[in-house]
Amino acid sequence: xxxxTKQYFKKAAEGKYAIAQLNVSSADQMKVVARVASExxxxxxxxTSEGESGFLGMKQAVVLAExxxxxxxxxxxxxxxxxxxxxxxxxxxxxGYNSIHIDGSLLPYEENLEITKKxxxxxxxxxxxxxxxxxxxxxGGTGSSKVFTEAVEIKKEFMTDPKQALEFAEATGxxxxxxxxxxxxxxxTVGEPKLDxxxxxxxxxxxxxKCVLVLHGGSGIPEADIKKxx
Ligand SMILES: [Zn+2]
Numbered sequence: 001x002x003x004x005t006k007q008y009f010k011k012a013a014e015g016k017y018a019i020a021q022l023n024v025s026s027a028d029q030m031k032v033v034a035r036v037a038s039e040x041x042x043x044x045x046x047x048t049s050e051g052e053s054g055f056l057g058m059k060q061a062v063v064l065a066e067x068x069x070x071x072x073x074x075x076x077x078x079x080x081x082x083x084x085x086x087x088x089x090x091x092x093x094x095x096g097y098n099s100i101h102i103d104g105s106l107l108p109y110e111e112n113l114e115i116t117k118k119x120x121x122x123x124x125x126x127x128x129x130x131x132x133x134x135x136x137x138x139x140g141g142t143g144s145s146k147v148f149t150e151a152v153e154i155k156k157e158f159m160t161d162p163k164q165a166l167e168f169a170e171a172t173g174x175x176x177x178x179x180x181x182x183x184x185x186x187x188x189t190v191g192e193p194k195l196d197x198x199x200x201x202x203x204x205x206x207x208x209x210k211c212v213l214v215l216h217g218g219s220g221i222p223e224a225d226i227k228k229x230x
Pocket of ligand 1: 185
């Protein structure tokens with residue numbers, strides 16, 4: 001896709017707004033997302049997990065995203081959400097994705113660093129414009145949506161450590177960092193996730209010149225907390 005995704009994130013950071021990622025697994029979902037974004041005149045991200053892109057088709061997702069970018073006139077980013085291997089990264093790049101999220105957060109730190117660094121290199125070889133997201137710390141829940149019927153507490157030791165985040169961002173050259181600040185994937189029926197805003201502020205301060213921050217698990221976070229996080 002011929003889009004400079006990095007510019008959009010830079011503009012968003014300067015303008016102090018966030019870009020929403022909506023995960024999609026079918027053409028009709030993409031149509032709805034594009035229509036709403038077009039009405040709002042807001043840039044947006046189509047996200048596909050490995051499962052979602054497997055169902056939809058990577059090339060199909062690229063063609064549709066390009067079409068909607070043209071049709072809506074708003075910036076469209078197509079992100080490979082929670083990619084777990086370099087083989088998959090290559091597949092996404094070959095298909096034409098303009099954003100890759102490499103998720104090595106379940107790997108030991110050194111291995112996460114290595115796979116993320118390699119992903120940045122692979123993306124650069126294709127185009128300087130491809131935005132790469134790394135992930136550090138453990139976000140509750142899995143990549144797919146879940147309903148939690150028991151309270152889920154994200155322990156402090158699983159949350160993203162600001163000093164380690166800086167080291168990680170500098171060593172890998174990522175454009176975005178998915179952070180763990182109490183957020184979780186899925187929706188809880190027993191209370192809302194408690195975000196650690198102090199940690200978020202610290203992460204933002206320390207990473208300001210390095211990368212933008214990504215908040216995963218937005219579906220289960222109350223609107224007021226999302227606004228506050230932004
Ligand atoms: Zn996620």
